[in-house]
Amino acid sequence: MGLSGILIGLAILVALAYRGSSVLLLAPIAAMVAAAFAGEPLLAHWTQTFMGSAAQFIAQFFPIFLLxxxxxxLMEDSxxxxxxxxxxxxxxxPQRAILAVVLAGAAVTYGGVSLFVAFFVLVPMAEGLFRAGGIPRRLMPGAIALGTSTFTMSALPGTPAIQNAIPMPFFGTTPFAAPGLGIIASAIMLAFGLWWLQRAEAxxxxxxxxxxxxxxxATEAATEDPIVRERATTSQGFDPAEIHHSESVKEPPSILIxxxxxxxxxxxxxLMSFFILPRLDASFLAEPRFGGTTLTAVAGVWSVVTALFVAIIVVILANGFSVPKLRATMTAGANASVLPVVSVASLVGFGAVVAAMPAFxxxxxxxxxxxxxxxxSLAVATNILAALTGSASGGLTIALDALGPTYMQIAAQQGINPDLLHRVAVIGAGTLDSLPHNGAVVTLLAxxxxxxxxxxxxxxxxxIVSALLALAAVxxxxxxxxSF
Structure with a gap:
């Protein structure tokens, strides 16, 4: 009965989320269904297991979502x-429109720009290029997705994507885990994706x-579609509803700025990952008031947060006076982070309840x-959970919450570098998450x-295919x- 409850709860979550229902409601309902079938105490699992795990996720990763x-x-409105x-x-x-769209998408997302913001800006550019080059509109989503949702999300060393940050507290790694393997994986994804798209163009x-x-x-309609919003916020770090709550500059800055x-x-x-934090005396973190943690557990998140914070200061200093409504821009950006982090945290809470069931x-x-x-087995676990939840970040956190300590133990026994576990887990979560019900896919098509x-x-x-090939190679x- 316990395993049936897990499957039924998961079916409820997947089916109703695909129809546009809020994950904030679905995740606790699905979790309580799983607990009820197992004969477990419902209120205890809701307030202690579910909320405890969700709160822990927010505590760890909300700074990255926010910044x-x-x-x-700021990058959009400037x-x-x-x-x-x-x-x-x-x-x-226009003669190399597909390559231009892919590289533009890769540049902005590797630099830390949120996925939906990239979509909103790249689509008009792609539409003009594809129209001038006589390339079918139907190839636009594939080109934009290749540049924004593949190697810059899961493989390229140092990417500030939340998916690359999630394994760091579990494995004690940095955003640059297994850089050589990450570069090889990125090259495979880019090469195969471009080959396919250029073949389709020909x-x-x-x-x-x-x-x-x-x-x-289509872009305007998508930002106002409530179903698109519900799906998007479980797979992206930006709430589409905030995209128009500010005003952009009339004339963009120079390329250097x-x-x-x-x-x-x-x-x-x-610098933070390899030079500053390793030299920091962080023994104070062992004190109870700081959670009794270690620098290894928080260094990765600290690196990404610091990088984004300094970049925000640079944007404001370089462009702040030209942004028409800077306060509105900053308010919209901050507000845009709330629903995504809570939505993903709800998926994590569901996973925690499932993992606590005896049948698990x-x-x-x-x-x-x-x-x-x-x-x-790690690649399979992250693949399956990302596919079922329609969220690479949600599926990855659920997998590592349930199995991360076990894999660290196995790694210690077999001499496996945690950096390798990090890179396999992230690339694995970024493959089957792009199934039809994925929020980023639905948003991009719209x-x-x-x-x-x-x-x-x-x-x-x-x-999917390019990422699976890269995952196999890694x-x-x-x-x-x-690892290297």
Whole structure:
């Protein structure tokens, strides 16, 4: 009965979330269903297990959600994202429209700009490029997803994406975990994704297919769609409802001023991870008032938070006087972080209740017993949970909450570097999370004015297949030569 309850609770969560119901309501309901079937105390699991785990997630990661959303909004309203997009467009032109869109998306998201903010700015740019180049509109979602939702989210060393931050407290790693493997994985995702999209473009040209028709105000409509909002906030760090609660500059800054904050994020993150924090005397963290923790457990989050904070200061100093309503921009950015972090925390709370069920031990043993070793079983666990929840961050946290200590124990026994576990877990969570019900997929299709029927196959190839190939390469290389 306990296992049936887990499956029924999960089915309720997945089915109703896909229909646009709020995860804030669905997650505790689904958790209570699982607890009821197991004959466990409902109120105790709600207030202690569910809320305890959700609160812990917020305590650990809300600073990254907050500063990430604020940074993204400042970059948008200062015109910096648009300036980077324009510069990339001018350099590559309509004849290389797909490459231009991919690289522009990669630049802004690797620099810390929130995914939905990137969508909002990249779609008009992509629409103009694709129209001028005679490339079908249906390829826009695949190109944008490749640049924003693959290697810059899960593989490229130092990425400030929340998915890359989640394993750090569990494994004691930094944002630059397994940099060599991350670069190889990024190259595989980029190369395969571009090959597929350019192949699709060539076939469309041969068939005489042009840009085609589509809605003119798809971006505007998507930001006001409540279903898109509910789905988006479980997979992104920015609430779409806040996108219009401020005003952007009329004329973007120069490319040097626009790109400077992105470089600041990367450089400060690197300095904090390898030079500043390792030299810091953090013995005070062992005191009860600081939670009795260690520098290893918090260093990764501290690195990302500091990098985003310094970048925000740089944006304000460089562009603050040109942003029409700076206070409104900052308020919208801060508000945009709240619903996403609480939504993902609710998924984490559901996972904590499920993991506390006696029947979950059978699931744990099944996962650990998967052939191929701990790297394969970790990849499978993060894949499955990210797919079922439709959230890479939610699925990854659930998997590591339930199995992270076990994998650390196995790593110690078998001499596996925790950096390797980190990179496998993050790439694994960023593969099957792009199934049709994923919030980022639904949002991107809506913003582009496309449908699953016309464009989803390209998202599958650019995001899922490319990531699976990269994941397989990382597991094989990591098993043979270890982390590097």
């Amino acid at each position: 990430g959303a604020l940074f993204g909004k 015109g910096s994202v648009e300036a980077i997009s324009r510069w990339t467009t001018a350099k590559l032109g 076939r469309a040209r041969a068939a005489g297919e042009g840009f085609g028709d589509g809605p003119e105000d 626009a790109a400077a904050p992105l470089f600041v994020v990367v450089v400060v993150n690197l 031990e059978a699931v744990r043993q099944w996962v650990l017993g998967i052939g191929g070793g701990p790297l394969v 913003v582009c004015g496309c449908t699953h029927k016309t464009s989803y196959i390209d998202i599958v190839m650019a995001c 597991i094989v290389l990591g098993s043979v030569v270890g």
